[in-house]
Amino acid sequence: MSILTGPMNHHLEGHKDLTKHENVLKTIDPDKVYIPLMNGNAPCKPLVSIGDEVKVGTKIAERNDHFYLPVFSPVSGTVTGTEKFMTSSMSQAEHLVITNDHKHEKVRAFEPFDYEKAEWQEVLDFVKNAGMLGLGGAGFPTYVKYLNPQNVELFIVNAVECEPYLTADYKNIEENIDLLKTGTLALFKLSKAAKGCVAIKEDKTEQIAALQKTFAGTPIEIRTVPDLYPMGWERTLVYQLTKKRYDKLPIEAGCILNNASTAIALGNAIENGMPITHKYVTVSGDALNHPQNVLVPVGTKASEIIDAVGGYKEGTEDVLLIAGGPMMGKTIPNDKFVIAAPNNGLTVLINRPKDEVKCLRCGRCTETCPSGLQPVRIQMSNAIFDEEELMKLSLMDCIECGMCTWICPSKIDVTENVRRAKNFVRTRMASRAKEAKK
């Protein structure tokens, strides 16, 4: 931040008190779970066939292209088929259907593991085979980040959780702080970093004290960051902690980051030998009777979760059902999608009409853009299909954090317009590549 750029972040009203102090509902045990056979944009190959018996922790699928990622069963029961429907990222995907026998029989997916004594390579293999993936939302296989850690100065566990409404990480840390310690130390070893830290928002004072107590005597520091959005984004967080910027990957600034939930999942795998089977999910929003966090098996349908927490408020007829928080989560036009491993929230908001007026070029979107873009200029250039200007405005650096729409006083869907501009440029590039091939 300098005098020539804006603050590039903003405080958002978090609405986190809706769920922060509520108990986590852990009784949801759906009759059927639907495991998406998809990681990012890559399909996963099922390893079981219809009629097979599975237990909690049975490996049922794997991704095996340039990355490796195993998928484990979250329930015990029978594989009864596959179904294709919309995922929480709004793409169509095959889902493996497992009928739950409610017996909760477990198989130990991995043998007990002592990461302190193990060689570095062994830890890496463990993380790879345990199917660890970025639980902050990206779902990126965790081990990939650690393949070649060189000159890493700072290892960061991201417990910022800057998305409004979401408290899933907060509750997860609250209940599993020892697993967080194990997972963090294992990842810290893997990163070969000089220093390590857990980054958390400064307003979560109780949790900061608990973390400081837990991590006392370890090389891991607790670093607090201001309550701003998007403080949890890699670039913003790395800049906040190190004052360094990077071009593509945080490793260029000497940093490796992982989400706190990921560290807890790894802690669970190390201590209990269990993979990611359940997820803490915040179910919140002004259209619900009882917003609260739930702990559900991966593959539970959104409709079942909403029914379990008490359903919609009386008189609500038209809602926005958002997979994730309201800033970056996508609105899904049905409630049939399932919670996949990277999901951590369901936000249900009453659909209110908005009063959009013309852009007054106030430039607030450029001042708050964490990527340093000019969304309003992108919007204008897109309106006249000026591809050259769009590239000059480096629109591909946009991460769709939603800040420009949030700040816009004219209530324009700025982020959506930038998204369209990105699609336009992508389409143009693809058609040119096609031409070149001919």
Add this chain to the structure above:
Amino acid sequence: MKFSYKPSPNYRNTQTTTGIMLDLSMCLVAIVIFSAIYYGVAYGPALGLRVILMTLVSLAASFGTEALYFKMRGYDVKKEVMHSYGWVTGLILTLITRLDVSYYALFIATAVAIIIGKLVFGGFGQNIFNPAAFGEALIMNSFSASKAASVTADVFSGATPMAAVNSQGWMLSGSALGNLIDGFGGFGGLLLGSYPSVIGGSCALLILLCGAFLLWRKDIDWHLSVTYLITIFCLSLVVGLIKGAGFNYAVFNVISGGVLFGTVFMMTDPVTTPITIPGRMVFAVGCAALTLILRWKSNLPDGVLFSILLMNMVTPAIDKLVDGNQIKNQVQIRRKVIITSAVVLLAAFGVGMTLDPVEASAKPAPSADTQTDTSEPAGMALEDFSANNVACRVWSNTDTAALVYHCQAKGYEGTNEATITLNKDEGTVTSIEVTAFKDTAGVGDKATAAEELARYEGATINSSIDATSGATFTSSSLRAMAAKALNMAAGN
């Protein structure tokens, strides 16, 4: 349950464009009310009322024009008018207009500003020029004769600070500037705005207060205004110090004229200014340089209005100049801002260096003869004109030989006014011209006949001029004015 789709994010700030415009309107109305009270108290309730009426005329023109336009285009009139914010243009235009502009001129200017200045470009958000500045430029250029004469006579008989400094070529020596500022009640007077000017332009303190309020509400961006004020201050300080006008010159440049009003209410209009902060800073520096260049070299009373209009034209170019990723291209963008600003500032500095400071009403170099003459006060120098309540103000001091004063003094019924030209070197009256005659017609005007006035020509402070018989009081006011002017020229 209906699951609607809306693209993410589905979370929004509470600030709205309409809210911003309402805050702005509130501040503008506060200034209208202040002006109404000021003119009402200082010049009589009729003129206070005139402020209100002018505001209403302009508002009627802006609402009427927009309603008619949207009706003809077949839009939902009420919704479009509320989202076009034409009334802000009306309010600002009223406040940058002088009180003596006719209702008719203001009405036409507002309507044209709304149509040609805004609607034909595509309405709110699309216009190139600040509509209010556009309207005021129209009034200045096309309606300079359409004035309410009585208001001109009542309120604008004396020079405004702008006109007074402009008549001196915007560059005075320290002491001359001091005299001029004292003539308007010192810096305190300038801050409180206790002098006639454009309707909303005088009370610097109130404008600053509004600016602070708008900043606190996050309705305007500080970068532009602060850069503008700092640039005006620093540039005029440097030029002022080199030319011997002193520190006061910089302060005067900032708090007088349209600088504060322009920067709080007009340059912060986001529609016509660049989008990014670096762009706004270039815009502010350009505006500041142009304001000073226009003050120094143009024959306009003030440069703020046209500096805004000129910079509005280059806004798209500035936007292009600083386009790109604000983080990755930070170094290039900073370099562009610095180079552009430096070039603009150097140009303005160069213009400033060509100025010649006008000395404080130069005392005539006394020759041997006149010394003996002036050693013994005689004639008018001995008379007591205190009953005439006389006041004079330097009107023009550009000519090396002539020194022009605008004076007023009480006659029989009212206060007469005259423009008196003196010969600087000789310390004599060259001519006297009555600009306002307020005494009894057919009686007092005997004294203002051409042949009577001719008797003043060549008079010094020690001359005795007999009163015109039958018009003693009027003569007395004329002689009081002549004596006062001669005394001031002599530095007494």
